[in-house]
Amino acid sequence: MRVIVADDAVLLREGLSRLLAEAGFEIAGTAADHDGLLTLVEAERPDVAVVDIRMPPTYTDEGLRAAREIRARHPATGVLVLSQHVRVTYALELFGHDPRGVGYLLKDRVADLEELTAAVRRVARGGSALDPEVVALLLGRRQAADGPATMTNREREVLALMAEGRSNGAIARRLGIAERTVEKHIAAVFGKLQIPAHADDHRRVLAVLAHLRR
Structure with a gap:
């Protein structure tokens, strides 16, 4: 490389x-x-x-x-x-x-x-x-704008790792949970953010950033 x-x-x-x-x-x-x-x-x-x-x-x-x-x-x-x-x-x-x-x-x-x-x-x-500190700041701003978060702490952790560009497998390894559990959290995150789920990781990151940018 x-x-x-x-x-x-x-x-x-x-x-x-x-x-x-x-x-x-x-x-x-x-x-x-x-x-x-x-x-x-x-x-x-x-x-x-x-x-x-x-x-x-x-x-x-x-x-x-x-x-x-x-x-x-x-x-x-x-x-x-x-x-x-x-x-x-x-x-x-x-x-x-x-x-x-x-x-x-x-x-x-x-x-x-x-x-x-x-x-x-x-x-x-x-x-x-995307650097974790940037993600944390973005999420913090979004939460302040929206008031009390509707996502659980685990869902916010998954969202942050998604925004960093990590795959489901990488998220599972980082959090020490099963990949199937990660998929459930992602589905919940997309549902609460009203963003259609998509298999393409790039589209996922783009969707998250677009949401945080609003």
Whole structure:
């Protein structure tokens, strides 16, 4: 699996590249800014680009804009965006109308190599990866807007893991319950949110994000 790493901080860029290489990924190249990243993706056509959300020259949202351009020009290349802080608006903008092959993680998550590599692989396969802290904030805002939640605590846990892009099997393993139980919780969640259930995990994530965005 070929990966490009883009970050203006040389220590983080090289450190992340080394971690991913040791985890079995092939590093196809590194970039320090928006233009360099796009040029490298055009030349190498990697499976995934891991991108810092803030890069030169303005250090605001160059990484986010680069991610959108990569997805538009090279839909076969997944993009995993890293951010220092939670920015819900960035997450919602990044996922847009199609969360396939897109991920948004906090930089703190880089320290958890298992979590990071799982997110890279999920995005490379066309899945989604949304940071748990972003999901928690989204759910908290939604609950505050709606008043007392009608979902049980377990259903909220399942919804959060769904929003992260995890499969039924992954949710079952994370919560230590049977996959059939996960399916029942998902059915209950969709029923309470009035969202039609769908077998496609990408559509599930999109439905959840659309609901949270309202």
